[in-house]
Amino acid sequence: MRILLVEDERKIAGFIERGLKEEHFVVDVAYAGENALFLAEVNPYDLIILDIMLPDRDGISVCRELRRKKVDTPILMLTAKDRIGDKVLGLDSGADDYLTKPFAFDEFLARVRALLRRERVDRTTTLRVADLELDQLTHKVRRAGKEITLTSKEYALLEYLMLNANQIVTRTMISEHVWNEDFDSFTNVIDVYINYLRAKIDKSFKKQLIHTIRGTGYILKERADEI
Amino acid sequence: MKFNSIRFKISVLYIAILGVILIVYSSFLYLSLRYTLYDELDNELSGKAREIAAAIDSYVQALGYDKQSFNFAVKRVITFEGEHPEQDQISELERQWMQRVDKLDLKEDYINFLNSKGKNLVSSANLQAALFSLFPKELARLSEGKIILSSIKLEKRNLRAISAPFSYDDSERYIIQVVTSLKPVIHLLQVRLMHITISIPVILIFASFLGRFFASGILRPVVEITKTASKITHEDLSSRVKAEHVDEEMKYLVNAFNNMISRLERSFQYIAEFSSHVAHDLKTPLAIIRGESDVALRKIRDVAEYRRVIRVTLEETERMLRVIEDLLLLTKLDYRPEVFKFGRFDLIEFLWEIYEQSKILASQKGITVSIDMPQEPVYLSGDKLHLRRLFFNLIDNAIRFTPEHGRIDFAVKSENKKAVVSISDTGAGIAEEDLPKIFDRFFHADRTGQEVKPSTGLGLSIAQSIAKIHSGRIEVKSKLSEGSVFTVTLPLL
Numbered sequence: 001m002r003i004l005l006v007e008d009e010r011k012i013a014g015f016i017e018r019g020l021k022e023e024h025f026v027v028d029v030a031y032a033g034e035n036a037l038f039l040a041e042v043n044p045y046d047l048i049i050l051d052i053m054l055p056d057r058d059g060i061s062v063c064r065e066l067r068r069k070k071v072d073t074p075i076l077m078l079t080a081k082d083r084i085g086d087k088v089l090g091l092d093s094g095a096d097d098y099l100t101k102p103f104a105f106d107e108f109l110a111r112v113r114a115l116l117r118r119e120r121v122d123r124t125t126t127l128r129v130a131d132l133e134l135d136q137l138t139h140k141v142r143r144a145g146k147e148i149t150l151t152s153k154e155y156a157l158l159e160y161l162m163l164n165a166n167q168i169v170t171r172t173m174i175s176e177h178v179w180n181e182d183f184d185s186f187t188n189v190i191d192v193y194i195n196y197l198r199a200k201i202d203k204s205f206k207k208q209l210i211h212t213i214r215g216t217g218y219i220l221k222e223r224a225d226e227i
Numbered sequence: 228m229k230f231n232s233i234r235f236k237i238s239v240l241y242i243a244i245l246g247v248i249l250i251v252y253s254s255f256l257y258l259s260l261r262y263t264l265y266d267e268l269d270n271e272l273s274g275k276a277r278e279i280a281a282a283i284d285s286y287v288q289a290l291g292y293d294k295q296s297f298n299f300a301v302k303r304v305i306t307f308e309g310e311h312p313e314q315d316q317i318s319e320l321e322r323q324w325m326q327r328v329d330k331l332d333l334k335e336d337y338i339n340f341l342n343s344k345g346k347n348l349v350s351s352a353n354l355q356a357a358l359f360s361l362f363p364k365e366l367a368r369l370s371e372g373k374i375i376l377s378s379i380k381l382e383k384r385n386l387r388a389i390s391a392p393f394s395y396d397d398s399e400r401y402i403i404q405v406v407t408s409l410k411p412v413i414h415l416l417q418v419r420l421m422h423i424t425i426s427i428p429v430i431l432i433f434a435s436f437l438g439r440f441f442a443s444g445i446l447r448p449v450v451e452i453t454k455t456a457s458k459i460t461h462e463d464l465s466s467r468v469k470a471e472h473v474d475e476e477m478k479y480l481v482n483a484f485n486n487m488i489s490r491l492e493r494s495f496q497y498i499a500e501f502s503s504h505v506a507h508d509l510k511t512p513l514a515i516i517r518g519e520s521d522v523a524l525r526k527i528r529d530v531a532e533y534r535r536v537i538r539v540t541l542e543e544t545e546r547m548l549r550v551i552e553d554l555l556l557l558t559k560l561d562y563r564p565e566v567f568k569f570g571r572f573d574l575i576e577f578l579w580e581i582y583e584q585s586k587i588l589a590s591q592k593g594i595t596v597s598i599d600m601p602q603e604p605v606y607l608s609g610d611k612l613h614l615r616r617l618f619f620n621l622i623d624n625a626i627r628f629t630p631e632h633g634r635i636d637f638a639v640k641s642e643n644k645k646a647v648v649s650i651s652d653t654g655a656g657i658a659e660e661d662l663p664k665i666f667d668r669f670f671h672a673d674r675t676g677q678e679v680k681p682s683t684g685l686g687l688s689i690a691q692s693i694a695k696i697h698s699g700r701i702e703v704k705s706k707l708s709e710g711s712v713f714t715v716t717l718p719l720l
Contacts, residue, residue, distance in 0.1 A: 102517040
């Protein structure tokens, strides 16, 4: 899942980015409102974390602008202002949630996950496809009860495929949600990682879950013949 | 009805005044009526006496001036009785006299004819009661030719009498008395008096209601103000009293009241913003400490990472300390300027020290510092410690916002009993719209880059407070991307 973090205090942006990356999220950081708007328009983020006090334009107006431009990504607002009026203003401007600083990182992560769950029909923290299980809290992956160890990127890729289970996922989509701005589109790194993933979760099992759809992309599902 | 209220007092005052006016005026009208009525009656009586005298005169003229004729004339005129041999010669006279009697209603009056000693000679027919006696002094006055008018009460009847001297041939003096009833006059006056005594209280009662009604109207703005004042809390300062349809004097009160609320509203807003800023400036370092610590503890890290987190914690703690210290200083400056210790010192020597120290600070960024100041000493009265703070706040800003290898120039001059110190830099400059705000508390310039030691936003605010306490001021001129000039003016000894 790809997150846009908009925060002007570099130290705060620092630990949030590090913390999120450790949770296998992919993060882009913007230090100002205009930059944030640009990035949000160009990239499809799964979540936007938006600080209210920004140097060039305040977070509230950025939020309004995003909604006006029909960007309906979930938005989590951060700020040191905690008066009721500020919360109301923030939420009414289009944010989905509001967290005041200083916050406990655990709570922050829980809210991030909650907002990401919103788009899903099945709202648990454990993703399941056939006998493949992915626990979003512990980051443990099992197939047929056997635990599988994945690298950070492999995990992120698998999580994305499972979140979009039974739907075709194009390479572009993968590049946009599992990689950040540093992604180099001229490599075949996506194919490479798909292979890594297949080796770990499909190879020693009877049923293949990851399928290639020629010319389009990939799909994670139980049966290949039902498309 | 409260006895203490304005309404009550106004009402009482107004009723009292109205009451007094009504009573005085009514008394005046009543008395003047009374006087007129009596006066007219007296004139009437005079007229009647004259007519009787004239009638007797004409009779005597016609019949001859002898005693017999005179007696006949008097009797005839007054009682309509008597006979005389030449009576038919005066039939025309008689007829005329009868007419006069009818016209004057003389038959209703009592008429007496007395001699000069007051003895009654002839009385009109209707006079059955005792004679009217005249006191000696009145007799005397009558003999001098004066007319006497008097009011008499006889058998419960109020009467008015005129006594007029009469003589027909200058030898004998007589007195004609005509007495008439005062009943109509008295009755009229009594009715008038009753009207007055009834109507005045009624008018006053009615007026008192009217007065209370008007007083309420005038005092309505006071009620409005009270209601509005009750609605105001520290959270809701939005109500105002409406000032239309309000009288002149009340308008002043209403406007003053509304203005006061506006000022309070602004003060509260300022305080709320200030608190908000403080909260933000203290919460941010706390958020950093918490966040870094939180994330660090989620996994086992290597020693270098732990050291980094501890260092960050220390830095942010320092930052918070600075903010708190600055705030405390500002509060002290605002409310307890006596923490300042004023002493006489030489500004030139003082600034030279500061210049030397600035050079060291600025050298870290390769910034050159120059100074241009007079050779002779310039004496000031001030608190050196705080003035040093003032100048270093300005210098810190200059260094922070000037890029590497820039310039900072000090210029000192004394003119008009003031010392003028300007610090100019070749730094980023300040946007025109920000210029009035830079001395505000917690105003942070835009974060253009990473600052090694982020500012508290209070530096300029503190500098300005210090300048004010020294009866001086700080001014700024700036152009974006070119630099800024801060000018400190302090009064000399």
